[in-house]
Amino acid sequence: MSFLFNNVTIIGVGLIGGSLARVLKAKGLAGRVVGSGRSRESLEQAIRLGVIDAIGQGPAYGVEDADLVVLASPVGTFVRIMQDIAPHLKQGAIVTDVGSVKGGLVRSIGQVLPVGCHYVPGHPIAGREKSGVAEAAENLFNGKRCILTPGPSTDAKAFELVRRVWIAAGALVTEMDADLHDKVFGAVSHLPHVAAFAMMTAVAELNTGTEEYLKFSGGGFRDFTRIAASSPEMWRDICLMNRENLVQKIDRYLASLNQLKRDIAAGDGQRLEKHLQHASNIRRGLE
Amino acid sequence: MSFLFNNVTIIGVGLIGGSLARVLKAKGLAGRVVGSGRSRESLEQAIRLGVIDAIGQGPAYGVEDADLVVLASPVGTFVRIMQDIAPHLKQGAIVTDVGSVKGGLVRSIGQVLPVGCHYVPGHPIAGREKSGVAEAAENLFNGKRCILTPGPSTDAKAFELVRRVWIAAGALVTEMDADLHDKVFGAVSHLPHVAAFAMMTAVAELNTGTEEYLKFSGGGFRDFTRIAASSPEMWRDICLMNRENLVQKIDRYLASLNQLKRDIAAGDGQRLEKHLQHASNIRRGLE
Numbered sequence: 001m002s003f004l005f006n007n008v009t010i011i012g013v014g015l016i017g018g019s020l021a022r023v024l025k026a027k028g029l030a031g032r033v034v035g036s037g038r039s040r041e042s043l044e045q046a047i048r049l050g051v052i053d054a055i056g057q058g059p060a061y062g063v064e065d066a067d068l069v070v071l072a073s074p075v076g077t078f079v080r081i082m083q084d085i086a087p088h089l090k091q092g093a094i095v096t097d098v099g100s101v102k103g104g105l106v107r108s109i110g111q112v113l114p115v116g117c118h119y120v121p122g123h124p125i126a127g128r129e130k131s132g133v134a135e136a137a138e139n140l141f142n143g144k145r146c147i148l149t150p151g152p153s154t155d156a157k158a159f160e161l162v163r164r165v166w167i168a169a170g171a172l173v174t175e176m177d178a179d180l181h182d183k184v185f186g187a188v189s190h191l192p193h194v195a196a197f198a199m200m201t202a203v204a205e206l207n208t209g210t211e212e213y214l215k216f217s218g219g220g221f222r223d224f225t226r227i228a229a230s231s232p233e234m235w236r237d238i239c240l241m242n243r244e245n246l247v248q249k250i251d252r253y254l255a256s257l258n259q260l261k262r263d264i265a266a267g268d269g270q271r272l273e274k275h276l277q278h279a280s281n282i283r284r285g286l287e
Numbered sequence: 288m289s290f291l292f293n294n295v296t297i298i299g300v301g302l303i304g305g306s307l308a309r310v311l312k313a314k315g316l317a318g319r320v321v322g323s324g325r326s327r328e329s330l331e332q333a334i335r336l337g338v339i340d341a342i343g344q345g346p347a348y349g350v351e352d353a354d355l356v357v358l359a360s361p362v363g364t365f366v367r368i369m370q371d372i373a374p375h376l377k378q379g380a381i382v383t384d385v386g387s388v389k390g391g392l393v394r395s396i397g398q399v400l401p402v403g404c405h406y407v408p409g410h411p412i413a414g415r416e417k418s419g420v421a422e423a424a425e426n427l428f429n430g431k432r433c434i435l436t437p438g439p440s441t442d443a444k445a446f447e448l449v450r451r452v453w454i455a456a457g458a459l460v461t462e463m464d465a466d467l468h469d470k471v472f473g474a475v476s477h478l479p480h481v482a483a484f485a486m487m488t489a490v491a492e493l494n495t496g497t498e499e500y501l502k503f504s505g506g507g508f509r510d511f512t513r514i515a516a517s518s519p520e521m522w523r524d525i526c527l528m529n530r531e532n533l534v535q536k537i538d539r540y541l542a543s544l545n546q547l548k549r550d551i552a553a554g555d556g557q558r559l560e561k562h563l564q565h566a567s568n569i570r571r572g573l574e
Contacts, residue, residue, distance in 0.1 A: 125505045145503065174503075183495040188504040192511045194551075195486060198543035199479060200566035206539055208470045214573060216432065216461075217475040218412045220514040224479045227507040228570040232563035239551045239559060250548045252493055254541065256485035261537045264481075264526045272526060276519035279487035283515040286501060 004161060005094075006031040009056055009066040011081055013037055013046045016098050016124065017072030018136025021051045023169040026138045030068070036061040037073055046133045060088035068161075071097035076237030078105060082112040091116045094158045098124055100185065100234075101241040102149045102178040110153075118158035121178060123147045123185075124171060131231055142170035149178035186245035191253060193235055194246065196228040291448060292381075293318040296343055296353040298368055299360030300324055300333045303385050303413065305423025307357060308338045310456040313425045317355070323348040324360055333420045347375035355381050355448075362386035363524030369399040376404050381445045383407045387472065387521075388528040389436045389465040397440075405445035408465060410434045410472075411458060418518055429457030436465035473532035478540060480522055481533065483515040 008024055010017045013035035024030040035046050036056030046052045056062015063069050063085045071078045078097055089095070095117060099105055106121045113119050124146040146166040150159050166173050176184070203214070203221075239246055263272035295311055297304045300322035311317040322333050323343030333339045343349015350356050350372045358365045365384055376382070382404060386392055393408045400406050411433040433453040437446050453460050463471070490501070490508075526533055550559035 125503070145505075147503075180496050184497060184500040184503050187490050187493045187495050188500060188508050191490065192486060192508050194547050195482060195544065196507075196511060196570075197563050197566040198547050199482060199540060200570050201546075201562065202536070202540040202543040203474050203478065204566075204569045205543075206474045206536060208474050209467050210471060213471040213475060216412070216434075216471050217573070218432075220483075221475050221479050222573065223510040223513055224483060225570050225573075226510055228566050230567065232560050232567045235563050236556050236560040239547075240554055240556055243551055243554065247548060247552050249489070249493060250544065250551070253486060253489040254544060254548075256489040256492075257482065257537065257541060257544075259488075260481050260485050260526075261534060261541075264530055264537075265534050267527055267530065269523050269527055273519050273523040275488065276484050276522050279484040279491075279515050280517065280519050282491045283483075283487050283512050286504070286509065286512075 003031045004029040004164060005067040007034065007065045008032070008068045008070065009034045009036060009061060009063045010052065010070045010072055011036050011056075011061050012071065012073030013043060013052060013133050014072065015131050015133070015135045015140070016126065017070060018046060018051045018133040019126070019138065019140035020070060020072065020098070020165075020169070021046070022136055022138040023141070024165065027168045029165060029168055034062045034066070042133055049133065049136075051133055051136055060085050063093070064088050064090065066090070066093055069093060069095045071095065071099070074231075074234050074237050075099035075101055075105065075241060079108045079112065082109050086112050086114050089114055089117050092118075094118045094120060094161060096120045096122050096162045098122055100189065100238045101182055103182040105241055106149060106151065106178045110151075118155040120154060120159050120162040121149045122162060122166070123149070123181065124166065139170065141166070144171055146171035146173050147176050147181055148173060149176055149181050151178065182242050182245050186242050186249050190238055190242055190246050191249040193227050193230060194239065194250060195253065196225050197235070200225050200228040290318045291316040291451060292354040294321065294352045295319070295355045295357065296321045296323060296348060296350045297339065297357045297359055298323050298343075298348050299358065300330060300339060300420050301359065302418050302420070302422045302427070303411065304357060304359030305333060305338045305420040306413070306425065306427035307359065307385070307452075307456070308333070309423055309425040310428070311452065314455045316452060316455055321349045321353070329420055336420065336423075338420055338423055347372050350380070351375050351377065353377070353380055355383065358382065358384035358386070361518075361521050361524050362388055362392065362528060365392060366395045366399065369396050373399050373401050376401055378403045379405075381405045381407060381448060383409050383449045385409055385411055387476070387525045388469055390469040390529075392528060393436060393438065393465045397438075405442040407441060407446050407449040408436045409449060409453070410436070410468065411453065411456075426457065428453070431458055433458035433460050434463050434468055435460060436463055436468050438465065469529050469532050473529050473536050477525055477529055477533050478536040480514050480517060481526065481537060482540065483512050484522070487512050487515040
């Protein structure tokens with residue numbers, strides 16, 4: 001039996017890394033999957049669950065034999081981990097990642113990558129409100145998009161191998177420029193997360209006149225703020241690593257909010273309805 | 288067979304009014320349900336669907352024989368409709384409503400109400416992104432909250448009859464002060480709707496560098512903005528009728544957003560994580 005990769009090391013075996021490990025094993029793409037990361041307990045759980053075959057040891061995270069290394073820890077740790085593992089990567093090794101930011105990160109990783117190794121930047125779009133290897137599932141990426149952001153210097157063969165992994169996972173693979181990726185996801189993902197976190201804080205601190213008002217929150221509020229249950233550590237990293245785009249997009253959102261606020265404060269029903277209608281039309285077009 | 292009400296007139300036979308009509312008929316609470324409103328086509332559809340028994344005619348909306356009148360048109364129309372129907376209400380008639388705002392509205396309706404008639408203000412909390420009588424369902428209110436906001440002058444017997452209708456619908460009935468209602472729902476419902484409408488507008492107008500970026504919006508974005516597909520007309524009315532509370536709550540939300548923006552712009556990971564963690568903890572507590 002021939003594998004796409006004999007040895008794969010996944011650094012960060014949580015929901016995403018663990019689900020990818022399950023795909024690699026279930027589809028027969030990898031001979032052996034090594035998992036590593038900072039939580040020994042979680043790695044032992046991954047072994048018990050059959051998600052990985054072994055735990056990678058030492059400062060090199062067990063990448064010495066890896067044909068493919070997957071960075072799946074919080075995105076803010078990638079550059080430091082790359083610095084740690086770079087001297088230990090074998091010639092021809094492919095590194096890929098699942099980070100929600102790309103532009104600057106891709107450049108930083110490229111600078112640390114040893115000659116003779118290859119880097120293929122990736123971003124699978126999958127629900128991340130839950131976390132942990134216990135939630136890992138082979139079908140997590142099924143029918144979801146996965147963005148790959150190769151640059152002019154990305155090795156074509158390495159790109160094709162990583163692409164095949166995501167295709168096997170059932171993902172809809174799209175190629176996109178890394179900086180464009182950060183603009184797009186700053187708008188459709190990072191901004192809504194910031195807005196949901198801010199909404200939770202604001203509503204929790206409002207003086208409504210009753211301590212129990214949150215129990216009256218309906219489905220709309222719960223849907224709106226569901227993503228605010230996401231990992232604060234992960235979102236801290238994403239926000240900071242896409243800082244420039246994100247601040248711009250927050251400013252645009254503040255402008256929209258202020259416009260509706262002005263319409264409401266002025267009691268201008270005609271303008272308010274026009275603005276709400278515009279938003280509603282776009283949303284209905286998304287279904 | 289004895290009914291709770293011999294004749295009921297529902298003004299505005301859409302999702303909410305139509306669902307309530309279905310409950311009244313299915314549970315044997317009403318002898319005859321008359322529907323009226325501005326759209327003849329929609330009322331004829333309601334008859335064909337068996338939601339109502341007859342269409343109410345004329346400037347009095349067919350309330351002449353009604354023991355119960357339900358105001359279920361857009362909330363901004365209630366006071367004008369009350370002025371129209373007041374001279375035609377029979378002695379002892381009960382008026383109730385399903386409006387998402389209460390405080391000022393309850394006072395305005397109270398001022399128009401004829402002596403010898405009763406008003407019981409209500410607000411069922413049910414999904415309203417969809418609309419129209421075709422979506423009306425007997426189980427729409429099942430397991431959902433319904434807030435009633437009686438005042439010191441509310442007739443006890445009328446209150447009890449309206450309460451029984453909502454209990455029969457499967458709703459969890461809560462009593463609350465009308466002004467407190469508007470503070471609470473300004474926070475947990477009206478503010479998130481404004482935020483979702485503003486998000487759609489902002490994201491649609493962002494320059495991301497690609498025309499097709501909305502197709503990359505994941506489940507988080509779609510959940511977040513789902514409520515922005517709600518009726519602009521209805522939300523215009525709600526926003527304006529709860530203007531004072533809502534502007535206050537938008538201001539609090541703007542402050543939260545500005546705080547996160549400052550953390551991000553300053554690259555202050557520690558403060559940012561603290562603020563995100565706070566929000567995430569509260570959201571997780573909501574499950």
